[in-house]
Amino acid sequence: MRTLSVAVGDPPRSAPASPPPLRSTALAALKDSASVGLGLLPLGLAFGVLITHAGLPWWCASLFTAVVYAGSLEFLLVNLAVAATPLAAVALTAFLVNVRHVFYALSFPLDRVRGRFGKAYSTFALTDEAYALTTGDRARSWSGARILWLQLFMQLYWVGGATAGALLGSAVPDSVTGLDFAMTALFAVLALDAVRERSGDLPTPLLALLSALVARLVLPGQMLLAAFALFTAALLVRSRKESGKESRMESRKESHMESRMESRVEESRA
Amino acid sequence: MPDTRYLLLAVAVSAAVTWALRALPFTVLASLRASGTVRYLGARMPAGVMVILFVYCLRDLPLTQSRVVASLAALAVTVGLHLWRRNALLGIVGGTVVSVALASTVFAG
Numbered sequence: 001m002r003t004l005s006v007a008v009g010d011p012p013r014s015a016p017a018s019p020p021p022l023r024s025t026a027l028a029a030l031k032d033s034a035s036v037g038l039g040l041l042p043l044g045l046a047f048g049v050l051i052t053h054a055g056l057p058w059w060c061a062s063l064f065t066a067v068v069y070a071g072s073l074e075f076l077l078v079n080l081a082v083a084a085t086p087l088a089a090v091a092l093t094a095f096l097v098n099v100r101h102v103f104y105a106l107s108f109p110l111d112r113v114r115g116r117f118g119k120a121y122s123t124f125a126l127t128d129e130a131y132a133l134t135t136g137d138r139a140r141s142w143s144g145a146r147i148l149w150l151q152l153f154m155q156l157y158w159v160g161g162a163t164a165g166a167l168l169g170s171a172v173p174d175s176v177t178g179l180d181f182a183m184t185a186l187f188a189v190l191a192l193d194a195v196r197e198r199s200g201d202l203p204t205p206l207l208a209l210l211s212a213l214v215a216r217l218v219l220p221g222q223m224l225l226a227a228f229a230l231f232t233a234a235l236l237v238r239s240r241k242e243s244g245k246e247s248r249m250e251s252r253k254e255s256h257m258e259s260r261m262e263s264r265v266e267e268s269r270a
Numbered sequence: 271m272p273d274t275r276y277l278l279l280a281v282a283v284s285a286a287v288t289w290a291l292r293a294l295p296f297t298v299l300a301s302l303r304a305s306g307t308v309r310y311l312g313a314r315m316p317a318g319v320m321v322i323l324f325v326y327c328l329r330d331l332p333l334t335q336s337r338v339v340a341s342l343a344a345l346a347v348t349v350g351l352h353l354w355r356r357n358a359l360l361g362i363v364g365g366t367v368v369s370v371a372l373a374s375t376v377f378a379g
Contacts (some may be wrong), residue, residue: 035357036358038359039363042363042366043362046366056272056277060277063277063281064281067281067282067285068285068288069288070284072326073284073288077280077281077284081272081276081280082272084272084276085280087279087280087283090280090283090284091287094283095291098287098288098291098292099291100319101288101291101295102291102295103315103319104292104295104315104319105295105298105299106299106308106311106312106315107312107313107315110296120293123289123292123296124289124292124293131316131319132316132320136316175374176370176374177373177374177378178340178344178366178371178372178373178374179366179370181344181366181369181370181373183327184324184328184341184344184345184348184365185344185348185361185365185369186362187320187323187326188324188348188349188352188365189348189352189361189362190323190324191317191323191324192349192352192353193320193358194317194319194320195317195320195321198314198317204317205317205318205321207318208317208318208319208321211322212322212325213325216325216329220329223329224322224323224326227325227326228319228322231322232311235310235315235318236307236311239307239310239311243306
């Protein structure tokens, strides 16, 4: 909390206009977090129930979500912890599950977040959900403070949901299953939105789908790592091809525009 | 039941690895941001990443068993609600409720 107030209170030095008041920035972030962000609440509840049903103490739910804060790893960590897996294996699992975050630095707008503490929290809380929300079209005008508030709210939903789930977990009978679907639903929604935003770019989601399916079939034990590597390689090949094509495309587009304008002029004449 | 010391250490190790993976690439990439290839990747990465994570969630779908119906019905509800009402939360909660209802009753055990 201390880190956040430092970062938010730090006035942007280069901006000529005075920064928007703290409360309106926080309120805007609260609204940004209302849809996908709030989806973390049922997911957190599901995670908390899982913790209790696995036989771990309830405070593990708060601790995992507050300190590790990486959804899919936390779900795995429950099984690892129950089996008292050696710490080296825990570290390796954490690395393999989360190595995908390396790619997020390519597009996450960390340059807008000010202050050392602000940047520290922002990278710490750079979850898949935070990445999805802050790299969308809507987020293009968001200030660093708004991004930080959004990240904080999302973590509060996650920690709050998990803690509540763990405390209530013993009241939920073991026969209740299917809660883990919350995570699938969350990523279904995030994928839908992200793909819709690139409506003119069908090859990107298709390449991603193909990479994921190939990884699932060929390297099921390391599916995430393999899928991200394949997808990145495919994009690199595509960028090579397109950079050669781009100049030709551009001139074709221009001539197309010109011909349309001409026909419009003719129409208006007629 | 693992002891408290082990739990704390496991959490510390997981947190350290995760934060390093999230924070360190920024120091390397700062110098690469101007590159055209990096910008090309950066623009296309978000959509692809979410598609991959979605497929990852479905990796253990029991395709040959009847209980796959619970997951597929829940998924249809999530996607349908989200496309219809443009409300992510509604889709997530609606799908999860359907999943729990079906998996705990019709397809239980």
